[in-house]
Structure formats: structure tokens, C-alpha cells
Amino acid sequence: MxxxxxxxxxxxxxxxxxxxxxxxxxxxxxxxxxxxxxxxxxxxxxxxxxxxxxxxxxxxxxxxxxxxxxxxxxxxxxxxxxxxxxxxxxxxxxxxxxxxxxxxxxxxxxxxxxxxxxxxxxxxxxxxxxxxxxxxxxxxxxxxxxxxxxxxxxxxxxxxxxxxxxxxxxxxxxxxxxxxxxxxxxxxxxxxxxxxxxxxxxxxxxxxxxxxxxxxxxxxxxxxxxxxxxxxxxxxxxxxxxxxxxxFSNAIEPEVQAPIAVLKSDEITPNDILIDVRNADELHAPSLSRAQHIPLEEIAKRWGEIPHETRVVLCCMSGRRAQIAAQALAEQGFQKLAILSLDE
Structure with missing residues (x-):
């Protein structure tokens, strides 16, 4: 030194x-x-x-x-x-x-x-x-x-x-x-x-x-x-x-939940259900061809359209809205959830 x-x-x-x-x-x-x-x-x-x-x-x-x-x-x-x-x-x-x-x-x-x-x-x-x-x-x-x-x-x-x-x-x-x-x-x-x-x-x-x-x-x-x-x-x-x-030393830790996985695009499998939570005017690029489009503000009322049995991958550009959507689905009992940022 x-x-x-x-x-x-x-x-x-x-x-x-x-x-x-x-x-x-x-x-x-x-x-x-x-x-x-x-x-x-x-x-x-x-x-x-x-x-x-x-x-x-x-x-x-x-x-x-x-x-x-x-x-x-x-x-x-x-x-x-x-x-x-x-x-x-x-x-x-x-x-x-x-x-x-x-x-x-x-x-x-x-x-x-x-x-x-x-x-x-x-x-x-x-x-x-x-x-x-x-x-x-x-x-x-x-x-x-x-x-x-x-x-x-x-x-x-x-x-x-x-x-x-x-x-x-x-x-x-x-x-x-x-x-x-x-x-x-x-x-x-x-x-x-x-x-x-x-x-x-x-x-x-x-x-x-x-x-x-x-x-x-x-x-x-x-x-x-x-x-x-x-x-x-x-x-x-x-x-x-x-x-x-x-x-914030007195901030209370939230209840421990199962972690929501953050994926790379090459970790998507054919069995995954892909949900794009962006607004319609944002879908031009980049996009996933087989993704279902449910905007974030509609997730709370349309979650019944999404299968529970297979993994659900929520995506948006930065991952922020996908994170919010994943937490909303977790509150409805979804256990197989993941997040994908499209800006990778």
C-alpha cells in the first residue's frame, strides 16, 4: 500500500x-x-x-x-x-x-x-x-x-x-x-x-x-x-x-412472502403465461409476440382471466409496473409469479 x-x-x-x-x-x-x-x-x-x-x-x-x-x-x-x-x-x-x-x-x-x-x-x-x-x-x-x-x-x-x-x-x-x-x-x-x-x-x-x-x-x-x-x-x-x-430505524418489516423471481428473457419457458402490463400506446416496441395485454390499472379486476396453475410472468419496460402487478396477483393467491424487464 x-x-x-x-x-x-x-x-x-x-x-x-x-x-x-x-x-x-x-x-x-x-x-x-x-x-x-x-x-x-x-x-x-x-x-x-x-x-x-x-x-x-x-x-x-x-x-x-x-x-x-x-x-x-x-x-x-x-x-x-x-x-x-x-x-x-x-x-x-x-x-x-x-x-x-x-x-x-x-x-x-x-x-x-x-x-x-x-x-x-x-x-x-x-x-x-x-x-x-x-x-x-x-x-x-x-x-x-x-x-x-x-x-x-x-x-x-x-x-x-x-x-x-x-x-x-x-x-x-x-x-x-x-x-x-x-x-x-x-x-x-x-x-x-x-x-x-x-x-x-x-x-x-x-x-x-x-x-x-x-x-x-x-x-x-x-x-x-x-x-x-x-x-x-x-x-x-x-x-x-x-x-x-x-x-427509519423503527420501520416495520412487512410479512415475509415468497420471493417474486426476476428473469432474463432467455429464462422464459414455453409454458409460462406472459402478461404485458403496459398501456396500449406503449406496445409498439419492444414486445413479446405471445404476451397477453392487461394494463396495470386493469389487473385488479381482470385477474380471473389469468390461470393459477402455471407460472405467470409480468412484464413492462423497467419492471416497476410488473412488480406492482405481481404483488397484486400475490394478494389474490397466485404463487407462481415472475417479473421481466423489457429494457434488457
Missing amino acids: SENRYARQLALPEVGSAGQAKLAAARLLIVGAGGLGVPALTYLVGAGIGHIRLVDNDRIAIHNLHRQVLFSEADQGEYKVDVAARKMAALNSEVIVEPIAERLVSSNIEQLIGGCYCVIDAADNFTTTYLLSDTCQSLKRPLISASAAGMKGYMGVFCHPAPSYRALFPSPPDQGLSCTRDGVLGPVVAVLGALQAQAAIKLLLAEPSSSTLDPATLESATRNPATPEPATLINIDLWTNHFSSIH
Whole structure:
């Protein structure tokens, strides 16, 4: 470890040599290499986090560049994780960035989280956030989640030892903001990604000293009482320069339900019942040729048309409305449910 590289960090009483050793021993998972993931990754690599697993199946496009400033015009068409790993190696050769160009779904999530002390949710996608929250809560991993749209956004630290994301937000909002539809400014995601990096560093520095931060010891580990409680949600509005925070340590976990699987398109089987919950004017593309169309607002009154016996796969562009529809069907007794995002 180069002390000259980290001299300004080592000078901080909260860090010092012992703290820097904790950072070097840490393994983190970042899901998403876009507007949130890029600044979070950059600051964590700069800080000397030992091993960062970076997961995203998206490729670089010209419309990314106004906010994902790690990438250049020459990088278009390449996987974001591959370009990010290459550029992070040039920033700090002491850090391992492990690029994985896959979509995070139910079938691979535990493997991707495996061996990582905590998870940064930079996907900015409700379906992914709920999947991460449910899994991190089960595996006792801290989850640092953020979301942005327009001039606003939030960042929070959930799950072990805090309540889960689902405890604070039991279901997705009926009309959530979207960067694609509502737009976003680069500085907004930059601030939130930096806050995620800061939250991760604070969590790591609070852990007991050891040669490596082993996820297996999380359940019995005692946190430094001087460290702010993880159950905090920070809201920002960079247009009005308004910052606020709420504490949700008393949020009640919802009753445990059977998890709703999140699928990739190649995991669909011929026996699955496909239900597209988008509005009629959204069906032009992309679409699934054999999907039945039942808009989200009609699910509650038309659920009787859907067979119970076989798996029902609900789909929409981002997965948010599919998640809401799946929960509505679960309340009607459906047990074989799954979600598919069409933007994969």
C-alpha cells in the first residue's frame, strides 16, 4: 500500500493506518455502471477499496455521456463495466475492479453478492432495488441504494443492521420518476453517487479490525457506536438547494412472502403465461409476440382471466409496473409469479 497515495486520507483521525487497512481488505459489489455507479466507483477506487465487483449488462451510448463522464465518444458500443475496469486500473493499480457484463436477476444474485461485505445499488431501477433489498436482508448485507430523476434524488443505507428498503417502501409508487421519461442532470447523479461512496467508506471504517472483512462475521459484528445509524435516507433537490434526511430505524418489516423471481428473457419457458402490463400506446416496441395485454390499472379486476396453475410472468419496460402487478396477483393467491424487464 502506497502511503503517499493515501496521505490525505491517512491524516484523518477517522481513517489512519488501521482504517486504510480495512479499506484495502474490503470487497464490495456495485450494481450499475451508469450515472450513479460511475462516481461511486471512481471515489471508491481512489480511496483504495481492495476489490470491487461491478455488474451491468449495458453498453455505452451517446446519450449516456452528459452524465456518465468516465466514458468518451470513442467508447460507444462497449460494455460499461469493461471500459470502467480499464480506466480504474489506470487510476489505481492497487485496486481490483472485477467487471461482470450481466444483468442482475434472481438466478445469479446470490452468487454475485457472495464474498462481498456490502452492496451499492446504482441500478436506479425499482425491480433491481427490491430484489437487492430482499436478498441483502436475507444474507445480512448492508445495502446502499440511490435513485435520481430530474433535479432530485435520494440515498439511503438499508438492510443489515437497518430495516430493509421494502420496510420503508412496501411497494413501488404507481407513477415513479424515470430518467428516460423525466430527464436528469449530471451533477444530480454525481452528488448521489459520491454520497453512496461516502456511506460505503463509513460502513467499512466502522467494522472491527481484521486482516479481511469477512461477510460471514457480519451477524455477530459490533458496530462502532460513534458511527451514524445506517437507517438514514437523504433527500436532495439541487434546483432549490434543499437537503433533508429522515431516520427509519423503527420501520416495520412487512410479512415475509415468497420471493417474486426476476428473469432474463432467455429464462422464459414455453409454458409460462406472459402478461404485458403496459398501456396500449406503449406496445409498439419492444414486445413479446405471445404476451397477453392487461394494463396495470386493469389487473385488479381482470385477474380471473389469468390461470393459477402455471407460472405467470409480468412484464413492462423497467419492471416497476410488473412488480406492482405481481404483488397484486400475490394478494389474490397466485404463487407462481415472475417479473421481466423489457429494457434488457
